[in-house]
Amino acid sequence: MANPIREIPANDPLNSAELKSLLDRIIEENRERPGAVMLVLNETQAKIGHVSPAMQAYIARKLQVPLGQVHGVVTFYSFFKTKPRGKHTVKFCLGTACYVAGTPQLVEKAKQMLGIELGDTTLDGQITLEECRCVGACSQAPVVVVDDEAHGKLRPNKFPQVLKKIQG
Amino acid sequence: MPFYRSHILVCVDPQCLAKGAHELTDALQDELVAQGLIDEIQILETSRIGGCARGPEIMVYPEGTHYVGLTADDAPYLVEEHFLKGRVVEKFVEKEKPVADEELGPPRPKETRIILRNCGAIDPMNIEDYLAADGYQALGKVISEMTAEQVIDEVTRSGLRGRGGAGFPAGRKWALSRQAPGDLKYMVCNADEGDPGAFMNRRVLEGDPHSVIEGMIIGAYAIGASYGYIYCRAEYPLAVQTLNLAIIQAREFGFLGKDILGAGFNFDLEVRVGAGAFVCGEETALMASIMGRRGEPRPRPPFPSVKGVWGKPSNNNNVETYANVPQIILNGADWYASMGTPRSKGTKTFAVGGNVAKPGLIEVPMGITLREIIFEVAGGIKDGRKFKAVQTGGPMGGCLAEAHLDLPLDYEALTQAGSMMGSGGLVVMDETSCMVDIARFFMDFTQAESCGKCAPCRVGTRRILELLEKICDGKGQRGDLERLEDLCHEVAKNSLCGLGQGAPNPVLSTLKLFRDEYEAHVYEKRCPAKVCRSLIRYEIEAPACTGCMVCARNCPVEAISGERRQAHHIDIEKCIRCGICMQVCNFNAVSVLT
Numbered sequence: 001m002a003n004p005i006r007e008i009p010a011n012d013p014l015n016s017a018e019l020k021s022l023l024d025r026i027i028e029e030n031r032e033r034p035g036a037v038m039l040v041l042n043e044t045q046a047k048i049g050h051v052s053p054a055m056q057a058y059i060a061r062k063l064q065v066p067l068g069q070v071h072g073v074v075t076f077y078s079f080f081k082t083k084p085r086g087k088h089t090v091k092f093c094l095g096t097a098c099y100v101a102g103t104p105q106l107v108e109k110a111k112q113m114l115g116i117e118l119g120d121t122t123l124d125g126q127i128t129l130e131e132c133r134c135v136g137a138c139s140q141a142p143v144v145v146v147d148d149e150a151h152g153k154l155r156p157n158k159f160p161q162v163l164k165k166i167q168g
Numbered sequence: 169m170p171f172y173r174s175h176i177l178v179c180v181d182p183q184c185l186a187k188g189a190h191e192l193t194d195a196l197q198d199e200l201v202a203q204g205l206i207d208e209i210q211i212l213e214t215s216r217i218g219g220c221a222r223g224p225e226i227m228v229y230p231e232g233t234h235y236v237g238l239t240a241d242d243a244p245y246l247v248e249e250h251f252l253k254g255r256v257v258e259k260f261v262e263k264e265k266p267v268a269d270e271e272l273g274p275p276r277p278k279e280t281r282i283i284l285r286n287c288g289a290i291d292p293m294n295i296e297d298y299l300a301a302d303g304y305q306a307l308g309k310v311i312s313e314m315t316a317e318q319v320i321d322e323v324t325r326s327g328l329r330g331r332g333g334a335g336f337p338a339g340r341k342w343a344l345s346r347q348a349p350g351d352l353k354y355m356v357c358n359a360d361e362g363d364p365g366a367f368m369n370r371r372v373l374e375g376d377p378h379s380v381i382e383g384m385i386i387g388a389y390a391i392g393a394s395y396g397y398i399y400c401r402a403e404y405p406l407a408v409q410t411l412n413l414a415i416i417q418a419r420e421f422g423f424l425g426k427d428i429l430g431a432g433f434n435f436d437l438e439v440r441v442g443a444g445a446f447v448c449g450e451e452t453a454l455m456a457s458i459m460g461r462r463g464e465p466r467p468r469p470p471f472p473s474v475k476g477v478w479g480k481p482s483n484n485n486n487v488e489t490y491a492n493v494p495q496i497i498l499n500g501a502d503w504y505a506s507m508g509t510p511r512s513k514g515t516k517t518f519a520v521g522g523n524v525a526k527p528g529l530i531e532v533p534m535g536i537t538l539r540e541i542i543f544e545v546a547g548g549i550k551d552g553r554k555f556k557a558v559q560t561g562g563p564m565g566g567c568l569a570e571a572h573l574d575l576p577l578d579y580e581a582l583t584q585a586g587s588m589m590g591s592g593g594l595v596v597m598d599e600t601s602c603m604v605d606i607a608r609f610f611m612d613f614t615q616a617e618s619c620g621k622c623a624p625c626r627v628g629t630r631r632i633l634e635l636l637e638k639i640c641d642g643k644g645q646r647g648d649l650e651r652l653e654d655l656c657h658e659v660a661k662n663s664l665c666g667l668g669q670g671a672p673n674p675v676l677s678t679l680k681l682f683r684d685e686y687e688a689h690v691y692e693k694r695c696p697a698k699v700c701r702s703l704i705r706y707e708i709e710a711p712a713c714t715g716c717m718v719c720a721r722n723c724p725v726e727a728i729s730g731e732r733r734q735a736h737h738i739d740i741e742k743c744i745r746c747g748i749c750m751q752v753c754n755f756n757a758v759s760v761l762t
Contacts, residue, residue, distance in 0.1 A: 034459070034460075034478065035440070035458055035459045035460035036460060037460035037461070038440070038443070038457065038458075038460040038461075039440075039460070041443070042402070042441055042443060045443070069461070072461075072462050073460070073461065073462055076445060076462040076463060076464075076619070077442070077443030077444050077445045077463070078443070078444035078445065079402050079442075079443035079444035080443060094364075095364035095365055096364045096365040096521070096522070096559070096593075096595045096606075096609070096610075097364075097365055097521040097522055097527075097595060099609055100522060100523070100595075100597070100601060102747075102751065104746070105746050105747055105748050105751065108744070108746045108748065109722075109748065112725075132403075133362070133364060133403075133444075133446065133613070134362075134363070134364035134365060134366070134367075134403075135403060137271075137367070138365050138367065138519065138521035138527065141521070148182060148186065148405075149182065149183065149186045150182060150183065155751060155752070156722055156748045156751060156752065157718070157722050157752050
């Protein structure tokens with residue numbers, strides 16, 4: 001990893017005045033609360049969409065905790081992303097019920113249609129494919145969550161319609 | 169409370185929200201104000217009415233009229249017609265038979281609802297609804313009539329045990345937390361419901377958040393805690409939102425904060441959100457996460473009751489455990505203890521899923537048999553297939569077979585049979601499920617979720633998974649099953665926390681009950697349930713195939729060839745055995761062989 005403190009990539013949110021002030025506000029609002037690292041990271045992930053190495057270094061310095069602690073927390077929890085994600089996210093539920101009901105076939109279909117693997121983002125930055133653990137809608141299995149909308153009882157031949165909606 | 173002649177319930181489940189349920193609520197509200205009806209008609213937001221596919225939808229009571237497909241623009245017309253003129257607006261009435269809430273319908277035979285009694289019946293966003301359903305009466309009783317010791321004694325006598333899965337007596341835990349030295353103590357609620365297939369806690373938090381909060385306040389009174397955390401998983405945004413609103417309302421009504429109900433007792437509460445780590449359901453990992461650290465468990469003792477959040481005594485219980493408390497206080501320990509078996513009392517919620525006819529959320533008294541749950545409450549096996557196994561207790565639990573179906577539901581009985589109560593996921597499998605593949609699936613889950621702190625779990629789960637993958641892949645060798653068994657025992661014995669200790673359970677229980685299936689994979693290179701890809705092949709039966717091309721169009725690897733109206737053929741070399749052709753075929757012409 002390049003030194004995240006000295007070399008901030010041009011497209012990093014820290015180089016955007018608007019996002020940087022948002023991050024500053026998040027840090028200020030939470031710094032006095034016990035357990036601030038998680039709170040700041042959760043809010044940053046929710047509002048900015050990822051926590052880049054440079055942002056981790058920035059948060060660590062502002063909160064006066066070791067960078068190792070921030071990086072450790074970021075890499076421990078699956079919700080924190082270190083790279084920006086696509087505009088839309090398609091998540092495949094791999095909970096027991098969905099797995100049994102046919103998520104693997106849906107994943108095959110998606111990979112074939114978009115030409116990317118799970119965890120990757122399409123070249124145009126539009127769609128990220130992800131797997132996720134149970135979303136708690138097992139009676140609707142198999143479930144695919146597109147952005148925040150859950151599609152239940154989805155069969156592979158219906159999948160193109162779901163993609164079409166977000167591809168516009 | 170004001171009297172309303174009519175109530176409008178607006179569904180705000182994620183599907184309807186995406187289609188503009190909030191905008192509809194606002195528009196209805198504006199229109200009721202404009203028409204001067206706002207004092208007569210109340211608008212409530214609720215989760216799931218049942219027609220979400222055609223949402224946004226509303227339900228109007230007392231008539232019980234169900235409208236779907238509304239937009240904010242329809243509000244003026246609807247209000248004028250329905251509420252001013254009293255005419256039902258036919259064009260929005262749900263014509264299709266309403267799809268009942270598949271997760272939580274009306275009580276089914278053999279159900280007893282205590283935890284779920286309010287879910288769907290009250291507006292979770294409005295504390296007054298909870299108050300009308302005897303809410304916070306237990307808290308009043310505790311504060312005005314009972315000492316802390318009496319509360320603990322009542323909970324102990326009720327026989328309530330930890331609903332997170334381990335079944336530790338709740339009263340005893342409270343007593344330990346009370347005795348622990350220290351001025352500052354914490355209440356912690358474990359709402360990190362991570363087991364795949366389990367969603368009971370989510371519905372309680374979304375449908376009746378105040379019951380959990382009330383339980384926590386009573387607990388805080390009993391052990392002498394002054395602050396509390398509800399640790400909810402990030403996958404449940406609606407639950408987090410509902411809880412936050414409920415906490416604000418409880419504060420406004422004086423149930424939280426300083427000098428609660430004028431009794432000089434202080435307690436406040438906040439929600440902490442996880443970030444997608446299954447191991448945080450383990451209590452010491454959960455507390456590490458609350459403190460802003462990596463969610464890694466630590467050895468116990470000291471138990472959290474003695475040394476928990478910020479090093480202070482912390483009482484940790486599950487959502488369902490807390491939700492039981494107000495009812496126990498109101499109705500008495502004897503009432504609660506009258507349900508269940510000698511060792512396990514009360515009721516338990518289960519999320520029944522998998523291959524059953526009626527999946528969903530149920531609440532049954534302890535002592536009921538698995539057979540009653542699967543065949544009477546959940547409607548039996550889907551499509552008339554044959555029951556094979558039921559997985560209880562999530563990825564740390566085990567599979568039970570036909571022979572165990574008549575066991576009474578009881579913590580000890582399930583443990584003796586090689587599974588566990590767990591938090592309440594119940595996944596039913598029929599003859600089309602391969603038990604080796606299921607074991608592999610669970611191992612894949614635990615292996616990925618192992619936090620990596622202790623070697624037996626970090627390395628052991630990985631090795632078990634590799635062995636299972638090898639077997640599923642048709643590369644199993646003589647001696648692999650024995651090696652698998654040894655490894656499982658080692659991992660179970662030496663791991664630090666419940667995740668590693670329980671991780672081998674799905675493998676061990678299936679090895680015990682379905683050894684013949686494992687043997688078929690290893691020695692005959694055959695998957696009897698026709699699931700494991702390396703051991704099966706798909707074929708199109710010429711007489712049944714109409715040549716409709718649907719399978720060829722859907723095949724991801726173009727392995728299907730054939731002219732229109734001619735029988736098709738699958739190229740075994742190209743085929744990746746994804747099974748899509750079989751799913752999409754309308755003529756049952758695709759068959760799978762092993």
